Structure formats: C-alpha cells, structure tokens
Amino acid sequence: MKHLRSVKDLKRWRLSVSDNIGFVPTMGALHDGHLSLIRKSKENNDKTVVSIFLNPTQFDNTSDLENYPASLEEDLEKLRSVDIEAVWAPKFEDLYPDNYRYSITEKDLSLKLCGEHRPGHFDGVLTVVMKLFNLVRPKRAYFGEKDYQQMLLIQKMNDAFFLDIEIIPCPIVRESSGLAMSSRNKRLSQKGQKQASHLYQVIKNAQNSAEANQKLKESGFNVEYIEEMDGRRLAAVELEGIRLIDNVSI
Numbered sequence: 001m002k003h004l005r006s007v008k009d010l011k012r013w014r015l016s017v018s019d020n021i022g023f024v025p026t027m028g029a030l031h032d033g034h035l036s037l038i039r040k041s042k043e044n045n046d047k048t049v050v051s052i053f054l055n056p057t058q059f060d061n062t063s064d065l066e067n068y069p070a071s072l073e074e075d076l077e078k079l080r081s082v083d084i085e086a087v088w089a090p091k092f093e094d095l096y097p098d099n100y101r102y103s104i105t106e107k108d109l110s111l112k113l114c115g116e117h118r119p120g121h122f123d124g125v126l127t128v129v130m131k132l133f134n135l136v137r138p139k140r141a142y143f144g145e146k147d148y149q150q151m152l153l154i155q156k157m158n159d160a161f162f163l164d165i166e167i168i169p170c171p172i173v174r175e176s177s178g179l180a181m182s183s184r185n186k187r188l189s190q191k192g193q194k195q196a197s198h199l200y201q202v203i204k205n206a207q208n209s210a211e212a213n214q215k216l217k218e219s220g221f222n223v224e225y226i227e228e229m230d231g232r233r234l235a236a237v238e239l240e241g242i243r244l245i246d247n248v249s250i
C-alpha cells in the first residue's frame with residue numbers, strides 16, 4: 001500500500017496509473033462501515049484509493065471537530081489488512097491553498113435537515129469532495145447511506161458539474177444492536193451505546209414521524225429533527241452531547 005502524503009504525491013501517483021480507480025473518501029477513525037465501502041470498491045475497480053482528511057470546513061462546531069476521534073496509525077493498520085493500492089492523507093494547507101476563499105454551495109437541499117442545524121456544513125463537504133474528486137479523478141466513488149443527505153448532494157453535484165463519476169451509494173452497516181456504525185459512536189459511554197441503539201429501532205418501527213419523535217424523547221434523546229423524504233425516514237438526535245444520525249427506508 002502506497003502512503004501518499006501531499007497533493008504533489010497524489011498527482012505524481014495519479015499520472016502513473018491509467019487504470020479504473022475506485023475512491024473511498026474518509027475522515028479517518030475507520031470502522032467496518034468504511035471497510036465495507038472499500039471492499040465494494042475493490043470488487044469493481046482495478047485500484048482503490050482511500051483518503052483520510054479530517055476536513056475542518058465541514059464542522060460548524062469546534063468542539064465536535066476537536067473531539068472527533070483521530071487515529072492515523074490504527075487506520076493505516078486496518079487499510080493494510082484490506083490491501084488497497086494507496087492511502088492519501090493530505091494536510092489542510094495542501095488541500096486548501098486558497099484558505100477556503102472558494103467554496104461550492106448548493107441552495108436547496110443543503111439548507112434542510114442536517115443543513116438547517118449545521119450552517120455551512122454541506123458547503124464544506126461539497127467543497128472538499130470536489131477538490132478530492134478533481135485530484136483523484138476516480139471512475140467510481142463510494143459513499144455510505146448513513147449520511148443519506150450528503151450522498152444525495154454529492155450525486156447532484158456530480159451531475160451539475162458534469163464530473164462523470166459513478167457515485168455508488170452503499171447500505172448502512174450496523175452493530176448487532178442495530179446502531180449504525182459511526183466514528184462518533186466511540187465517544188459514547190457503554191450505557192450510551194446501548195441507549196443509542198433505540199434510535200434505529202424507533203425510526204424503523206414507528207408508524208409515523210410524530211410517534212418516532214415522541215418515543216425518541218421518552219428514550220432520553222434530544223431530537224434535532226425527524227422527517228420523511230424520498231421514501232426514507234431520517235433523524236438526527238443528540239445523546240451524551242454527541243450528535244447521531246440514522247435513516248431507514250419506509
């Protein structure tokens with residue numbers, strides 16, 4: 001596995017390969033959800049590249065950014081075990097030579113659901129994904145459906161800017177309790193992790209959003225939103241000061 005550190009490294013490597021590239025962008029703290037995206041990419045592409053970049057421009061809350069689990073050595077170990085072609089972990093200065101003076105803004109869906117509660121979040125996501133796409137130039141890119149709104153916005157950005165990348169949505173990977181895998185779960189206490197699994201049970205089993213909202217409150221969550229869109233029920237809640245999202249098809 002090649003360990004690429006800078007934009008220059010990535011560009012040099014990219015010029016040397018003409019094969020189909022599968023790309024899995026991440027913010028590190030890798031778990032089985034990420035590994036499932038990587039496995040899918042490996043099945044369908046000649047070479048798979050994973051990026052690890054904790055993107056500060058998508059954090060509307062500095063304490064969320066500061067507490068986001070970072071574990072580069074552990075991540076590299078996991079990536080070695082799945083045997084990918086390259087991992088690329090650039091630095092902020094490298095990826096943002098403009099210091100974020102330029103950004104991508106979507107003006108409709110990005111202001112709803114998570115976007116309503118996290119101002120500027122999706123501008124940061126779309127901007128960094130555009131930068132990563134322009135550099136990696138993948139044939140296919142893999143995104144988990146846990147971040148369903150993010151996946152839709154990236155798909156639509158890909159269409160809007162004629163990027164011609166196949167955006168491959170991948171199903172949510174869950175713990176046996178039903179809790180959707182997320183890097184943020186590591187910050188929950190053991191009790192919190194147990195309690196967090198109610199999120200999935202409630203949004204899956206409730207007759208409607210109002211009932212789910214009521215039940216989530218009774219289970220001790222602060223509910224940020226619970227809404228239905230596109231045949232899915234999506235929710236964001238807070239537990240032990242940690243923001244959790246999930247969604248199910250209805």
Ligand code: PAF
Pocket residue numbers: 025026027053055058125128129147150
């Ligand atoms: O889903 C994530 O981990 C991030 O939002 C992404 C797509 C890697 C962009 O920073």
